[in-house]
Amino acid sequence: MRIILVGPPGAGKGTQAARLVERLGIPHISTGDMLRAAVKAGTELGKKADGYMKAGDLVPDAVVIGMAVERIGEPDAQKGFMLDGFPRTRPQAEALDAALSAAGVQLDAVVLIEVDDSLIVERITGRRTDPETKRIYHMTFDPPPAEVAGRLVQRKDDTEEACRARLKKYHGETAPIIPFYEDKGLLRRVDGVGSPDAVTARLTAALGG
Ligand code: ADP
Ligand code: ADP
Numbered sequence: 466m467r468i469i470l471v472g473p474p475g476a477g478k479g480t481q482a483a484r485l486v487e488r489l490g491i492p493h494i495s496t497g498d499m500l501r502a503a504v505k506a507g508t509e510l511g512k513k514a515d516g517y518m519k520a521g522d523l524v525p526d527a528v529v530i531g532m533a534v535e536r537i538g539e540p541d542a543q544k545g546f547m548l549d550g551f552p553r554t555r556p557q558a559e560a561l562d563a564a565l566s567a568a569g570v571q572l573d574a575v576v577l578i579e580v581d582d583s584l585i586v587e588r589i590t591g592r593r594t595d596p597e598t599k600r601i602y603h604m605t606f607d608p609p610p611a612e613v614a615g616r617l618v619q620r621k622d623d624t625e626e627a628c629r630a631r632l633k634k635y636h637g638e639t640a641p642i643i644p645f646y647e648d649k650g651l652l653r654r655v656d657g658v659g660s661p662d663a664v665t666a667r668l669t670a671a672l673g674g
Contacts, residue, residue, distance in 0.1 A: 466491060466545045467570065468672065469552070471642065472578035474631045475588035476657045477664055480601050481578065482549045484665050485672075491545040494536055496529055496553075498599075501620075503532075519621050521630030523553060523638060530560045537564070545573075558642045575646040576671055578657040578664070582632055589628040593617035607661065 466489055470478045479495060486493040500518060503511030510532065514524045523529075533551045536542065552558040565571060580588070591604040595613050602609040602617060609617055622631070646652045653671040657664055 466547075466573045466672070467565070468546070468573055469548045469575040469646075470550075470578065471575060471639070471646075472657060473580060473582070473585055473635045474628060475585045475592070476578040476580045477588075477661065478549045478578060480607075480661055481664060481668055482547050483599075483601070484661075485668060486547050489545070489547070491547055492541050493549060494533070494542065494546050494551070495549040496533055496551040497549070499532060499536065500524060500529075519627070521622055521627035521634065523634050526554055526556045526560070529553075530557055533557070534560065534564045537561075538568075552642055553639045555638075555641050555645060558645050572649075572651055574653055574672055575651045576653045576655055576668060577643060578655050578668075580657040584658065585632060586625055586628050589623050589631075590625055592623050593619055 468489075468491075470482055472478050479497075482493045482495070500511070500514045504515045504518065505511070510528060513528050517524045529551065533548075537546055537548075548561075552561050588603065588606070591606065593602045593604060593609065594600070594617065595602065595609070596616065596618050598613075600613075601607075602613075622628075643652065655664065655667045655671050
């Protein structure tokens with residue numbers, strides 16, 4: 466299956482993708498994770514992306530599109546993929562469309578995980594990640610076990626200020642991709658509020674069980 470997960474920062478895209486890809490046997494492709502890895506490795510691409518990411522701005526399309534299109538061309542993505550955090554602008558959606566058409570393949574679904582803005586800041590500021598397993602936790606909603614708590618890290622852009630900037634970008638630049646996919650008949654809306662298990666059940670149903 467070729468699936469896109471869309472939603473505001475903190476909607477639960479990463480949490481849900483990790484749960485679903487195992488069952489579906491497809492790679493989880495997160496442009497945020499790819500960009501953070503590039504920043505950590507100090508590559509040219511990482512150097513270009515770093516400042517935008519820290520400020521909660523979008524990395525320019527010219528940087529992200531090539532990276533994402535190259536990734537979905539890799540062998541493990543030929544049987545399908547779950548894209549998380551890409552596309553995030555209308556030009557990115559159009560570039561993805563062109564790349565998939567050129568490869569002669571089609572998307573199966575674009576799932577929008579809906580969470581109201583009023584819940585987002587708390588989700589983002591409480592987020593922590595285990596650098597060893599990559600498991601995402603939340604200090605209140607999904608607290609870590611004592612043995613991993615000491616090694617958890619917080620993303621640099623998970624401050625309240627950067628979160629508000631990201632929400633603004635989401636509404637201004639990412640939301641316009643929703644009608645783009647709605648017009649193609651691919652959009653499925655899923656309520657992202659409730660326990661992670663409840664959201665997984667809704668996503669599974671939206672993807673046809
Ligand atoms: P979130 O968990 O908030 O949805 P991500 O991990 O997907 O965030 O992305 C973190 C940051 O990486 C974004 O705020 C942005 O700076 C950059 N980024 C990730 N994907 C894209 C993209 N498709 N286009 C532009 N910037 C991106
Ligand atoms: P995204 O990838 O969309 O930015 P994440 O999956 O990283 O979102 O989730 C953001 C934060 O919210 C994390 O700390 C995660 O543990 C928490 N979270 C995820 N799903 C839920 C949920 N259904 N209810 C409460 N908190 C959640």
